Amino acid sequence: MADTVGMDDYSLARVPTTARYPWWSIAVQRFGQVSALTQFLLGATLGFGMDFWGAFWALTIGAVILEFGMIFVGVIGMREGLSTSMLARWTGFGRGGSAVIGLAIGISLIGWFGVQSGVSARGLSELIGGPPEWVWAIAFGLAVTAIVMLGFHSMAWTAYLTVPLFLALVAWSIISELSGHSLGTLVSSPPPGPSMTLLEGVALVAGSLMVGAVITPDMTRFNRNAADVVKQTLVGITLGEYVIGLSGVLLAHAVGSSDVIAIVTSSVGLVGTLVIVAGTLKINDWNLYSSGLGIVNFVVVVTDRRPNRAVVTAIVGVAGTLLGAAGILDQFSNFLLILGVVFPPIAGIMIAEYFVVRRWRGRLAEGRAEGAAPSSSPMWVPATLVIWLAASLVGQYVTAGLGSVNSLVAAFVLYVVCGKLGLVREMGAGPADIEISEGVRV
Numbered sequence: 001m002a003d004t005v006g007m008d009d010y011s012l013a014r015v016p017t018t019a020r021y022p023w024w025s026i027a028v029q030r031f032g033q034v035s036a037l038t039q040f041l042l043g044a045t046l047g048f049g050m051d052f053w054g055a056f057w058a059l060t061i062g063a064v065i066l067e068f069g070m071i072f073v074g075v076i077g078m079r080e081g082l083s084t085s086m087l088a089r090w091t092g093f094g095r096g097g098s099a100v101i102g103l104a105i106g107i108s109l110i111g112w113f114g115v116q117s118g119v120s121a122r123g124l125s126e127l128i129g130g131p132p133e134w135v136w137a138i139a140f141g142l143a144v145t146a147i148v149m150l151g152f153h154s155m156a157w158t159a160y161l162t163v164p165l166f167l168a169l170v171a172w173s174i175i176s177e178l179s180g181h182s183l184g185t186l187v188s189s190p191p192p193g194p195s196m197t198l199l200e201g202v203a204l205v206a207g208s209l210m211v212g213a214v215i216t217p218d219m220t221r222f223n224r225n226a227a228d229v230v231k232q233t234l235v236g237i238t239l240g241e242y243v244i245g246l247s248g249v250l251l252a253h254a255v256g257s258s259d260v261i262a263i264v265t266s267s268v269g270l271v272g273t274l275v276i277v278a279g280t281l282k283i284n285d286w287n288l289y290s291s292g293l294g295i296v297n298f299v300v301v302v303t304d305r306r307p308n309r310a311v312v313t314a315i316v317g318v319a320g321t322l323l324g325a326a327g328i329l330d331q332f333s334n335f336l337l338i339l340g341v342v343f344p345p346i347a348g349i350m351i352a353e354y355f356v357v358r359r360w361r362g363r364l365a366e367g368r369a370e371g372a373a374p375s376s377s378p379m380w381v382p383a384t385l386v387i388w389l390a391a392s393l394v395g396q397y398v399t400a401g402l403g404s405v406n407s408l409v410a411a412f413v414l415y416v417v418c419g420k421l422g423l424v425r426e427m428g429a430g431p432a433d434i435e436i437s438e439g440v441r442v
Contacts, residue, residue, distance in 0.1 A: 007151030011309040014081035023228030032282035034240020043248020048258035049196030062205025069213035074229040077217020085297035090364035092353035094378040099301035105294035117324025120280040134325035141321025149310040166278035192256035206404040215290040341395030348411030357419030378426030
């Protein structure tokens with residue numbers, strides 16, 4: 001029965017060339033990830049503690065860091081047609097390590113799913129009243145879960161509809177609010193709240209999408225070539241950070257508050273409601289989608305049984321919905337800072353293995369042209385787990401520089417050094433657990 005629920009969407013398979021999409025289709029979804037209500041929340045947080053140009057440089061530096069990771073990891077996903085948690089088996093982590101990554105991604109994105117649901121619930125509760133916030137959070141969580149169960153195609157059409165609608169409605173709301181203020185005065189005004197340093201601002205920006213950088217292959221496995229990955233990343237991230245982030249900065253300066261949700265949704269009635277609905281649907285579907293993929297890989301490795309992706313999505317969606325109803329939004333800033341040091345090492349290790357050390361590059365290439373599976377995967381790579389932990393600690397406790405960058409660079413350098421010294425070795429071997437096409441075991 002479970003096999004007939006929803007779309008499995010190549011959760012354990014290479015995405016075939018016939019199922020790939022044009023770059024603009026993926027770019028709309030990437031932009032949809034960044035142009036969300038939480039990005040306004042991020043921009044307002046920066047604007048409340050920084051002047052305009054300080055926030056501008058925080059967004060710029062943070063975007064460059066994110067784009068660097070997204071492009072390199074995204075190209076790996078495009079070439080191999082595999083999700084992040086599956087790629088991890090042959091990019092330094094092994095079958096067991098990939099299960100740890102899948103679980104980590106799943107848990108973190110359940111948290112993001114709860115954050116987005118909480119943002120929407122708070123906005124709707126303040127705007128039109130009615131049921132309490134937790135009821136709104138549950139309603140949105142279940143609606144997004146239904147969309148994601150139908151798979152990538154359903155999510156693409158959700159983005160086509162909601163991204164233009166969201167941008168048009170938000171533009172109206174912003175223009176209405178800023179029309180009574182001098183742009184020059186807002187740009188030159190001091191921050192209305194407690195001061196924030198540039199490094200703190202960059203850390204928030206990088207942390208806000210660092211998990212998005214790591215899970216980029218979940219999206220780019222549907223791309224057709226490396227140029228498409230670069231184009232969609234530059235367009236989606238740059239526009240998202242500047243258009244949405246800087247708007248949040250200006251709004252915070254205009255009203256002297258970081259409560260930007262109340263600002264953006266201040267339009268009465270249908271318009272404000274549509275802003276929230278569109279803003280939630282187009283980002284939260286990807287949080288749930290990648291969470292489901294990661295947990296599918298985890299379950300396969302731990303239980304040696306293949307669950308249906310749509311069923312896993314339903315379970316994860318309910319968990320995230322409950323987090324949103326419980327108020328995870330109140331821990332937003334701390335949540336971003338934690339993500340900003342734990343997840344960059346994953347990208348650093350994957351990039352180092354695939355492009356430099358290449359210990360399992362040949363094995364990963366087996367059968368790629370036919371869409372078939374590598375013959376086997378390493379079971380564990382002990383050195384990688386040590387490097388991941390060490391790099392995360394560097395990001396957390398080294399005060400010089402930026403935590404997310406420190407942890408990514410530390411992971412990359414440590415892995416390359418260990419790889420060249422012959423310390424990156426596999427312990428045991430596991431089956432591929434990958435499919436040529438939906439429903440066909442290899």
